[in-house]
Amino acid sequence: MTNRGASPVGIALLGGGNAGAATGRGAALLALGGVTLLLAPLVADRYLLSVLTTVLWFAYVGQAWNVMMGFSGLLSLGHALYVGLGAYASAALFVHFGVGPWAGALLAMLVAVVAGCGIGFLGFRFGVKGVHFALLTIAFAEVARVGFDHIHWLGGSGGFFLPVEAGVSDPLNLRGSPLLFYYVILALTGAALLLARSLLHSRLGYQWLAVREDAEAAEAVGVDLFTARMTAVAVSSALTALGGVFQAFYFNNLFPEQVFSMGRSIEIILPAIVGGIGTLIGPILGAFILTPLGEGLTFLLEVSGLELPGLKQLFYGVALVVIVVFRPDGVWPWLARRLGLVRTSAEGEDAR
């Protein structure tokens, strides 16, 4: 039985190469989407802008998570840890030392990379694999959740707050209107997409795919498993930490109970799973499917006046089950094939 986790057809979507490369139609649609997002603030009201910001944030961290799971086959269920470390590191630098987020982001990423590589080092050196590795990532995120509750320098369980001044526009310190945040996260999402794309077509990217598909075979042809996996963790945790920096300065408050929660880790993995693990467009598409549906559900509840806490999460659970049962490769590979957005090689079709 071949690994059905993420089919090779799905991986190459939108890549260079021949099979799976974007067709003219696919490229045009992508460009159209990008332009629409760039111009969206012209027509979007405050609410829509905030929804789009949330969508893009999940698309961004989903892309970051995908580097580990989708490209390298490392299932992390503790990505909230890197979001939280990035958020707390940059917020602490800003509040306690007056260091702005752009400089703080470097340290935030460093902190997350050190944590990620620490976990990776322990996991890979001691041969912790598969489900056990996923549990290791959960355990460290949970340790952080409980631990940060007791760090009074960072507000403890009472929360850590960034100063908010109304009407200040200071892009250098990431202080400003929702519009500023929208364009920042749009730029981040775009940059992450380009980075992931170029990584996938680098020597490193091919090593990742080889390790994911068959670690033993990859090792036999000379891929250093440890280095390949560690770089995947480093890239993924650094990117995720940047999402944390954004979160800290966008929401201006951090609670360990929320930031490091298991639920947050699940929210991070959802877009990529729904959109398509291992694909470049998958996480973005997944975020655009899930967040608006969740928002719509919240809206319907408000209109109908029903008090049903948990319905949104219940819906996410149903979405997970439906996707994993009916579209285990995610929505994007299927959609792209149906709409002729990518070139599919004949063998690729037959293999499925």
Added chain:
Amino acid sequence: MRSGMPIDYYLNIAASGLLAGLVYGLAALGLSVIFGVVRVVNFAHGEMMVAGMYGAVLLAGYAGLDPLLSAPIVAALLFVCGWGLQRGLVNRFVERPEHMQFILLLGIATILVNGMLMLFGPDSRNVMVPYGFDTLEIGPMLLDAVRVRAGVAAIGIAVALFAFFRFTRTGKAIRACADNPLGARVVGLNLDGLYALTFGIGAAVVGAAGALMTLLVDARPQLAPEYTLLSFIIVIVGGLGSLPGALLGGVLIGVSETLAGFLLSPSLKSLFSYGVLILVLLLRPQGLLGKRS
């Protein structure tokens, strides 16, 4: 040492941790049974346990049943649910990659916990028993009657489970599936049926553990993810697939949590279990009583 008092005190705390740990261990036993045979990690385990807790709460509320008596009923209900879940959904994932199984059960867990949140609300619900405030004097120790009963019942159920796997034909067939699925199929065992049976048994065991748990803790939906992780920790500490390991792990975690909660601060006690988990994963990934695969 100033007097004998502190020792008795610690002994008391350790004993009550041990009794709670037996119930934890029973819950983890269910997880271990499912993993050992079906090779699927039941990520909805804590959710099933809390479902069992609510079962006991409802049976106590409407029929006045003691959790010790409602445990078999709850177990039977959860057996049916577990059996159906394996038949309907999980079975088609048995051959799929691990992360797919994980995601499927994560989805089921999310549905269960939020379903319970919508049905029962976020407030905790408890079960009143006439012996709720009784204590038993055993040697130098003074133990809560509820804890003793829950612990003893947990041992009883665990022993019944061991006996089932050791002595009955079906139990032996399930063990054969666990040891060698291909061989089991070759000699004519119905693997899919036995998998469904096993998932049902695992769910029944964790349901019974949930019913017993209502003697110690009030039922809240928010407990579910916590119990899932706790069961994982216990099973990994004890050894995935090892039944005595699950009980041993439960007792270890129960005692260390209670001691840590007492010596450090209650909010730090879970940190302690995660620390134990990380150590075991790194130093002895097969668990204390597990076999190296």
